[in-house]
Amino acid sequence: MRIGELARRAGVSTRALRYYEQQGLLPARRSTNGYREYDESDLKLVSEIRSLITVGFTLEDARPFVECLRAGNDAGSACPESVEVYRRKLAEIDEQIHTLLGRRAEVAAQLADACPGCALRTGGTK
Amino acid sequence: MRIGELARRAGVSTRALRYYEQQGLLPARRSTNGYREYDESDLKLVSEIRSLITVGFTLEDARPFVECLRAGNDAGSACPESVEVYRRKLAEIDEQIHTLLGRRAEVAAQLADACPGCALRTGGTK
DNA sequence: CTTGACTTTGACGTTGACGTCAAGGATTAG
């Protein structure tokens, strides 16, 4: 299939697909007229990328998963490099949550200080 | 005082101060030679901005606080517009935390699936 | 007078993941 069909089936833009190729995540064969040619395995690659992006991974984070799939594995997470990214991401997320909880406490304290009683609701209190 | 001294005392770069001015957050008087001239109240403005930035506010978020100070109030949070920003930010943070908790769960599940037993090292699901 | 430290404005670079033209070639439908 060509880029337009893959884009539709994967639910992304053609621009995104070309960008993935540029980043080395989605190599494409070319037909004689120069058009990119894809198959079902490419759809699987794109799906993997999108699902990872959805949970907050960057394209770089997705790279090991994609390479794992291209190496013939059934799942992108079947390789130790992918698992390592999972662990790193988990730690990252935990840190972000920690940071946000700290901020939340600070902002809530400031709000309580500036307007006692305001913190309990949003919208109606003056 | 001139921009260099204010920058040192506030712990920011001169570039940041000029940027704040450009954004209308830190108007500056000019001495005859064209140099920006600041006083203690400006230091207070910058301190307010920095402390808000530190807890994750954008410069736009900081605007009401700065205007509140410039209006003569003792604290930037003394005005209703500032309080409103506090509330909005609190809701934003709560949403972000919620999102991150969801992602954490998903990533942890994927990790557990890809490598049973791996999740225990990074804290698990407490 | 000449460093040298400080200031000015202006303008491009950074980061990620694309969006949005622009100009032109290829293919297909009618």
Add this chain to the structure above:
DNA sequence: CTAATCCTTGACGTCAACGTCAAAGTCAAG
């Protein structure tokens, strides 16, 4: 045949909050 649709490669725009560099003006000290 033309029009419509697809494809190609550039290349600039986006968003935040500045960093970094450049060319030039200002001022106190030696």
